[in-house]
Amino acid sequence: MDHMIFEVGTALMLIALASVLAGKLKFSIIPFLIVLGMLVGPHAPTIGIFDFKFIESQSIIEFLGRIGVLFLLFYLGLEFSVQKLIKSGKNIVYGGTVYVILNFVLGIGYGFLFGLPLYEVLIIAGMLSVSSSAIVAKVLVDLRRTGNSETELILGMILFDDIFLAVFLSVMSGLLLGGATSVGATLLSVSISIGYMLLFFLIARKGTPILNKILNISSSEIFIIVVFSSLFFIAGFSETLHVAEAIGALLFGLALSETEHSKRIEHLVVPFRDFFGAIFFFSFGLSIDPLALGDALWMALGAILLTVICNFVAGMMAGRNAGLSHKSSANIGLTIMARGEFTIIVANLGIAGGLAPILKPFSALYVLVLAIVGPLLTKESKHIYKVLNKVFKWSEPKINVKENG
Template sequence: MFVQNLFLVSFVALLGGLIMKYLRLPILIGYILAGIGFSMIFPVKVADIENLAQLGILLLLFSIGTELSLKRLTRIGNVVIIASVIQIIIVTLILSLLFRVFGVSFPAALILAAGFSLSSTALVVKLLVDRGESGSIQGEILTMWLLTQDLMVIPIIILLPSLTSGEFWISSTVKALLLSLLLISSTLFLGKLAVPYVIHRIASYNSRELLFLAAISLAVGVAALTSVFGVSPALGAFLAGLVISDTQENHAIFAETRPLRDLFVTLFFVSLGFLINPTVFVSHLGLILVLTISVIIVKFFVVYLISLSLGIRGKTSLYLSIGLSQVGEFAFILFLLARNFRIIDPVLTSVGISTTLLTLILTPLTFRTIIPIWRKIKLAVVDKPDLKKILLSQGDLYHEEDQNTFKDHIIICGFGRVGGWIGKAFDSAGIRYIVIDYNQRVVSEVQKQGIPVIYGDPAEPEVLEAADVRLAKGVIIAVPDRITQEEIISYVQTVNPKAKIISRAHLDEDWERLSSLKVDRVVQPEFEASISIIKSIFINMGKSKEEIALRIKNLKYAHSVKK
């Protein structure tokens, strides 16, 4: 039965993902909706799937730990921990007061509010990984913030029995927190002493299988150890990854564990859909929608104000506000435990779970709004120095200040290997250019080099406008995605038809499609590389320059490249 369930869950996840991909919506939404639809049609043993899903979360947090810098996290950790605790307290107070106004009992209001104050580590971290931002400053702050929330679940769970008896077990809560902090400190200290040496020794055998097994053993082992002491297993897996983050094997371990991680994380998001009660959802839809909107708004503004007060400004504060506005998977645990203690009734439990799921479904969509909202904020405060000082950090590249300073320049869309080499050539030739890239790590590196750069999707008109596309002399499209390429070409040809457009093509069919769009030049790097190799071989074989030129010309003609 387990194998059949695993097949069905994997299959509906595939269908949900394909549908979302076709609709150009985040795939994670498809996984959750697939779980909801699956649970309505087929009976399934949730525990079977949840065990595998839990492993996916452990590997996800483990891989994030391997990518982060322990030194950098130590530097930002104190501020983030304080911010996270303050956020939980304020959101819990606001929402519990709101629930009390509508007649919810004090214990039930407190548990619902506390559950809604938490955010989803699994979802947000997965989105950061997919966007290539897990190692960015906002990615690291979000990860620390979320893990602090996970840690705060412990005292909340300990308080549950006291809500039924009317007595607060403050001493037990303090002990649990101290034990957690001691466990984290000792894990990091002992791990840094022994684990890097052991991993290095295992890697010296040049066996991918042994390195993979060592990584899995470390992630699951530390997670099991922390769970024994009542600390989140996900936090334990993250600590295990953090321990090896500064070793030379961390990238290899990340690569080895990634396929297994992605599979089991998919199962996790499908399993979330199993928790919804269709009857309660339909009968209380209005209440669920109001709760969803209220929770998102309250969390957004609380996080935003806390971020500003602690000196976290600019785009980072917006990332935090949107990234933490949903409700996390630990809310499910709190609500179910509270139901077992008879603190909240079954209907209220289902409403809480449905609200949580709805915020999770909306999160991938709200993440897409970060850049557009950020640009609107910058435009709104351009003539307001006081607001500008409060909302924008000095580290943010404020492109609107440079409006109309770029003219007859080149825009490079995508600064990977192809774009990077083009940039070096422009630097040596003194050609003025600006870079657009959607990878925060790339943007940070480019900024360090003093190159004008814009973080954002080059397919978005607002991003292209920020690069003064209407005044550009040319646009070089170095991103490999054809859909993105077509959107860039369409917009540039509309607003600046005189601009020269040169685009790379990854596949032959991409070359044909882009050529039909009447761009000035389409370059296929793989084909150009083959031409260089062929030319070198002909020279070594003693062929004449005329013969080589003729054969190359014939090859290019066959490839429909005319010079």
């Protein structure tokens, strides 16, 4: 037991060092932690008392990673709001719809191109369709673009994408985890998943007064115990209905998003989200055999190229439809292509459902490259636009809005 705790402590120190390095380089910690996990694990050497294989502690690290997923999705649910989407207007609905449909349809075609079975194709399409909210938000803040004319549309499209993710995971949970063997049983599993999701939507809209009373707890200690206990209970209960535990966490966050305590909960959750979320990315890398990455190399590179082109086109369409300049529209396309936590969650759902093993190395390569390339393309969007403008000769409308970088 003592050695196992030492192994966990060693893993946490490695995560801390990788996070500090990422912070020094002002870059997303996601690729650093995935690569770190891949470099240690089953193929790592033992140096003195330090065993970087993490054999004894692997199950604990994996469990802590699962907690990280719950906090990531719970926080996403807190940020999510149907009311926000309705108030944002038709431009966001149009942009989000174009973005999701373009990525998902091309993802389906790409999966079939490689001869994958239907469920694997759907998971691939889902992976290609979800941006990283964390990376996109961080890049906008780091590059000081929160006041740009296109930023509201970017955040709205990300919100729309999050809604798609919730529906997609609910449906795929019913298909993959429901254990259905016939068309009728499959439809029943999917219906249960969607019904479960709609129940939480209803609670979020109609049950807010009751939730406000229940959570009217002055003691921060008792408040956090009540919220977190409920989070883990609902996530676990969701699994008994064959709905992914992550979706249970997201839906619980959604139910609390409209309460008067949502900001208080967000403030309490953020440190846990960041800490356990970091362990999640590390544990994901820990489960990957670097020697197996070559099997998915060409498939991942093709998907990356497809994502870059598809996201840029979607951004241009969304921006121009909203009356933004070509430059602002290009910024949209170059900002929303980062992939991270949610792509891995979609991949893990497929893996949990017993789908093709290639999903793991494919998702690792796909996320690694786009978690690095996405922010770089956003940072250099000004220069990229100048090059593209010479080719396409876009004419800039004269509008008096702020359009940095």
